[in-house]
Amino acid sequence: QDLSSHVQNPGKVRYGTASDLLDFVNMVSNTLSSSLLEVGEEMGVLLNKTDMVIKDGHYRIDLDVLLFPWKLTYKPPGPGYVPKGSFGKVHLAQDTKTRKRMACKLIPVEHFKHAEVEIQARFQHENIAQLYGALLWEQTVHLFMEAGEGGSVLEKLDSCGPMREFEIIWVSQQVLRGLEYLHSHKIIHHDIKPSNIVLMSAKAVLVDFGLTVQMKDDVYIPRDLRGTEMYMSPELVLCRGHNTKTDIYSLGTTIIHMLSGSPPWVRRYPRSAYPSYLYIIHKQAPPLEDIPESCSPAMRRLLEHALDRVPARRSSATELLNEEALHPSREDQ
Numbered sequence: 338q339d340l341s342s343h344v345q346n347p348g349k350v351r352y353g354t355a356s357d358l359l360d361f362v363n364m365v366s367n368t369l370s371s372s373l374l375e376v377g378e379e380m381g382v383l384l385n386k387t388d389m390v391i392k393d394g395h396y397r398i399d400l401d402v403l404l405f406p407w408k409l410t411y412k413p414p415g416p417g418y419v420p421k422g423s424f425g426k427v428h429l430a431q432d433t434k435t436r437k438r439m440a441c442k443l444i445p446v447e448h449f450k451h452a453e454v455e456i457q458a459r460f461q462h463e464n465i466a467q468l469y470g471a472l473l474w475e476q477t478v479h480l481f482m483e484a485g486e487g488g489s490v491l492e493k494l495d496s497c498g499p500m501r502e503f504e505i506i507w508v509s510q511q512v513l514r515g516l517e518y519l520h521s522h523k524i525i526h527h528d529i530k531p532s533n534i535v536l537m538s539a540k541a542v543l544v545d546f547g548l549t550v551q552m553k554d555d556v557y558i559p560r561d562l563r564g565t566e567m568y569m570s571p572e573l574v575l576c577r578g579h580n581t582k583t584d585i586y587s588l589g590t591t592i593i594h595m596l597s598g599s600p601p602w603v604r605r606y607p608r609s610a611y612p613s614y615l616y617i618i619h620k621q622a623p624p625l626e627d628i629p630e631s632c633s634p635a636m637r638r639l640l641e642h643a644l645d646r647v648p649a650r651r652s653s654a655t656e657l658l659n660e661e662a663l664h665p666s667r668e669d670q
């Protein structure tokens with residue numbers, strides 16, 4: 338195209354606010370993917386002040402931003418190991434002008450739900466992966482986000498085994514601050530687990546908001562089962578209504594995984610013999626038996642409060658943040 342047509346028809350990527358980004362993703366969600374086929378070039382909205390440089394309305398993959406399979410923190414690079422989200426593959430991305438490094442999650446447009454973006458666009462907190470922008474290119478939604486270059490807690494557990502208690506305390510405090518913020522806005526994450534907690538040099542953040550809901554009142558009646566079985570609460574499995582306390586239970590099972598190196602239940606009920614854990618979670622008492630002997634009494638008490646079978650009795654994020662286990666006194670160190 339000559340310059341004049343280029344100027345007259347600048348590309349379809351622009352800077353905008355969180356509400357511009359939400360309008361864009363709503364358009365993508367509501368437009369039949371067939372009619373999106375005609376758009377030959379990338380289109381999208383990048384949030385202002387994100388160190389991403391749009392050139393003449395373009396933000397082209399492999400030109401303005403490069404995508405790399407994620408360099409693993411612990412393991413020798415497998416064949417293009419790419420962490421998987423609920424519906425998308427996550428790559429490392431780098432803006433070619435500012436060299437800013439980001440995570441880029443690729444979601445096929447037919448799987449894309451604007452709920453994934455809605456919460457991250459409307460709610461910001463230092464322990465929630467920040468959203469930088471969204472692009473639609475080749476029938477795939479590219480979500481650019483804050484990158485946890487230390488990888489996920491699951492990757493760390495798989496590579497290095499059980500974590501030490503001071504590491505678990507650090508991760509739990511970060512996650513609980515993020516949950517305290519989300520729960521104060523009646524938002525349920527629905528998929529708290531080691532692979533959805535990613536590590537950076539000075540903090541840990543929650544990722545993958547594809548199953549997130551914002552309650553209209555104090556209970557959420559689910560239409561489907563959301564989450565990952567081993568970390569699900571008994572009330573979520575029952576499907577008769579639940580609230581933000583389900584995330585607290587999932588954090589409790591996540592702490593068991595960090596302490597022991599395995600999710601709850603699997604050592605007592607091997608996956609080979611138990612294709613599903615839903616019935617076990619429903620029938621059995623909370624998995625306190627999976628807390629290792631080495632666990633400190635204070636951390637054990639925190640887990641008893643986080644895994645209480647009765648949601649109303651279960652501690653909130655704020656209450657857990659005030660537990661002794663998360664404030665080891667000097668003499669303990």
Ligand SMILES: Nc1nnc(-c2c[nH]c3ncc(-c4c[nH]c5ccccc45)cc23)o1
Binds near residue numbers: 407410421422423466
């Ligand atoms: N499902 C999902 N939705 N958003 C994200 C996400 C946003 N920023 C990120 N930074 C790092 C990782 C990540 C996960 N596992 C890993 C293993 C090794 C290295 C990095 C990772 C994932 C993200 O993930």
